[in-house]
Amino acid sequence: MSPQQGEKFGSWLARQLRRAGMNQAELADELEMTRAAVSAWINDRAEPRPETQRRIAAILGTDSASIYNRTDVAPDLPLQWHHRSAYKDGGREYGNAAAFAFNADLSALAREATQNSLDERYDERKPVRVRYTLEELTGEHLDQFLAALHWDELREHYDEAALLEQKVSRSLKAALRDLDENKSLILLRVDDYNAAGLTGDEYGDGRYTAVVRRQLDSRKESGAKAGGSYGLGKVTLWATSRFNLVLINSTLSESYEGRTERRVVGRVDLPWRKVGNEAYAGPAWFGQADTEPNRQQVSRSWWADEQTVRDLHLDRLSDEPGTSFLIVGAHDASGTAESLKDMHEKLVIALAEGFWAAMVGGNDGGPLLEASVVAMRNGRVVVDEKRVDPHTSHPALSRAFKAYLDRDTVEELTTSTQVARADVTLVVPPRKSDKRKQGGGHHRAVLLVTPAGEDDDPVNQVVYMRGNRMTVMSKRPRELPLGATRFHAVLLAGYATEQTGADVELAEEFLRASEPPEHNDWKHTEELTSVYARGALSRLREFRVEIDKAVRQLVGRRTTVRGEGPAALRELLKLDVFGPAGSRSRRNVPLVEITRGDLDDTGAWNVWVDLKLPESDSTWRLTPIAKFDVRSGGRPVVAWKEIVPRDNCREEDGNLVIEAGVRLASFSGITDPSSHPVHGNLAGLIIDIQKSRGGAL
Structure with missing residues (x-):
């Protein structure tokens, strides 16, 4: 041969x-x-x-x-839906349990589907390109698509499945009713290019069967860099379909049956149902009948012609390897995005939030990922294609990561555009299978910090990532010093550091084992305790402590400090954190660490108050009250012209809201001169911190 x-x-x-x-x-x-x-x-x-x-x-x-070349002849066989027969032991499945592992909203879809594309990047010299295309079909466009889909063959199965008194059945019933009444259907196609494609045998091990024929098969041939580990991510494709129906067209990076282009198949996941006298287990596949003797009538993928691909809305923009997934009846289960415009916007935001770092390139190499979203109606663009730009959505973080890629970081922040780097050690515990007790190792993760702009929001959070740079989570460091520089930060671990070596692989495997199916935390999981020696969870906690410590060392206190004013003015400032009762223990109330203030030209008091709070499991709701300390009579209350939350708090209806567990907070305020009974310099000012209704004080 x-x-x-x-x-x-x-x-x-x-x-x-x-x-x-x-x-x-x-x-x-x-x-x-x-x-x-x-x-x-x-x-x-x-x-x-x-x-x-x-x-x-x-x-x-x-x-x-x-x-x-041993290229198979594409047989001219009719397309069919093959439904799996019911189990002979009487078992029934009223839906795919794996679909309930995620919220079926567009954000989850974008996160999981794009992660899978990144994991399957084919040519590492070029980025993976993902394109999300929303399209609403009505009229003859809808009729033509349903005919190509052989909808009439499927409809009786849907009708019977919708009659069952089960959760999935009720959702199907609503989807069918809306289709019949509105005569409209939304498709969402997820295309990736420069990805491996669904390679492999129709029934044997491979990428194809992992996606099309199996559940919980996390076959990732990208190896240690892979983001996924549960084999659940692909389920979001079906969960996003109101009909649990997905069509697939793949261009393969490795030939199968002598071909690479237009390998097409469809799959629907339905609950157990009975149609006529036949009972069916759940899934069905759309394709050509297999001609192998032991698989007669089973639907298998086929090598489609270009017209069939167009009729099924599966046509691709180029012959680059990759896969197109068409979600039939796409919807956002959260209910926050119903129109094409809203769905388009939600996808753009989700892609930016989850993969901004993967879209950043440096001087020595381009990004790992490019992503865009477009919306259409009956073949015409209604929302222009939007390419996700990390430098627009996350400018400070993108600048920080690019500085790291270009080796342009500093050890200490002295200007607002610099990026500081600190190394943080992750101790990887040994595996239980390690023969040597001293297994495991130490990995040097990288923390990047850059100052935030005055209008940036949110700030003072660390974005955690590993592998192919998908955002795992964002966490606020604990015990930030009052008046610390507002900042953005990113923690790179494993292969996200762009390093190689045994320690990198050890860290990658350890952190991946600590992630839940949503890949949105590093915490206790069954795999973590099953695979790693005792103390694995403690190593994660210690890692978080070291990260927070490194952040505090880099951000320190603000370099620009308000002046405390003349001594005469400082003597006019007093503080009262006991409130009207005046008898509570200081251990149970916020304490004022520093108060700074001055009088402006209008006679208004400008004050800055720093609070130290005791431990509390409840949210604090505090009311700052300004009073004049006059020489005789009661202390008249003066109005605030403005209250500005500064650190670790927010303002709601004139109250300060401070989340449970926060120990330090600060705010500033300006009094209203029109409410002063006398000129500001003729009376002392008292800041009274009182519990507002529903507060923890």
Whole structure:
């Protein structure tokens, strides 16, 4: 066999005869040769001469090149839906339990589907390109699509499944009702380019079966860098469909049956149902009937022609390897995005939030990912294609990561545009299977910090990531010092550091084992305790403590400090955190650490108050009250012109809201001179911190 030939001629010819519905005797008659000669070819005892191979190609409807390359002849067989028969033991499944592992909203879809594309990047010199296309079909466009989908074959199964008194059935019933009443259907196609594609055998191990025929198969041939580990991410595709229906068109990076382009298949996940006298287990597949003797009538993928791909809205923009997933009846289960415009916007935001770092490139190399979203109606663009730009959505963080890639970081922040780097050690515990007790190791993760702008929001959070730079989570460091520089930060671990080595792989595997199915935290999981020695969770906690410590060291206190004013003014400032009762223990109330204030030209007091709070499991709701300390009589309350939350708090209806667990907070305020009973410099100012209704004080 030549390198182009993936198998011997005999096995290839036998398969083509089965697909053509022809036996050995019929081929022998067409060739005017003996059946014994054909049998010898089939059993690899001999090969036909070149001129005979050309005649065989003509009979099979192909060419000599296909025989040489062992390219399967695409049989002209009708498309069908094959429904899995009910289990003979009486077992029933009223839906795919894996679909309930995620919220079926567009943010979860964007996160999981794009992560899978990143994991399957083919040429590492170029980015993976993902394109999300929303399209609403109505009128004849809808009718043509449903006809190509063989909807009439499916409808009776949907109708029966919708009659069941089960959760999935009720959702299907609503979807069918809306389709019948509105005569409208939303499709969402997720295309990736420069990805591996669904390679592999129709039924054996491979990417194809992991996605199309199996559950909880996390076959990631990208190895240690892979973001996924549960085999659940693909379920979000079906969960986003109101009909639990997805069509697939894949261009393969490795040939299968001698072909690479337009490998098409469909799958629907329905609950157990009975149609006529036949009971069905759940899933069904759309394709051509398999001609193999042991799989008669099973629907398998087929090599579609260009027109069929267009009719199914599965056409791709180029012949680059990758896969297109078409979600039929796409919706956002959260209810926050119903129109095409809202769905478009939500996808753009989700892609930016989850993958901004993967879209940043440096001087020595481009980004890992490019992403865009477009919305259409009946083939016409209604919301222009939007390419996600990390430097627009996350400018400070993108600047920080690019500085790291370009080796342009500093050890200490002195200007507002600098990026400081600190290394943080992650101790990786040994695996239980390690024969040596001293297994595991130490990994040097990278913390990047850059100052935030005055209008940035949110701030003072650390974005955590590993592997292919998908955002795992964002956490606020604990015990930030009052008046610390507002900042943005990112923590790079594992392969996100752009480093290689044994410690990087150890860290990657350890952190991946600590992630739940949503990949949005590093915490206790069953895999973590099953695989790693005792103390694994403590190592994660220690890692978080070291990260927070490194942040505090980098941000310190503000370099720009308000002046405390003349001593005469400071003496006019007093503080009262006891409120009207005046008898509570200081251990249970906020304490004022520092108060700074001055009088402006209008006579208004400008004050800055820093609070130290005791431990509390409840949210604090505090009311700052300004009073004048006059020489005689009561202390009149003066109004606030403005209250501005500064650190670790927010303002709601004139109250300060401070989340449970926060120990330090600060705010500033300006009094209203029109409410002053006397000029500000003729009376002392008292800041009274009182509990507001529903507060923890």
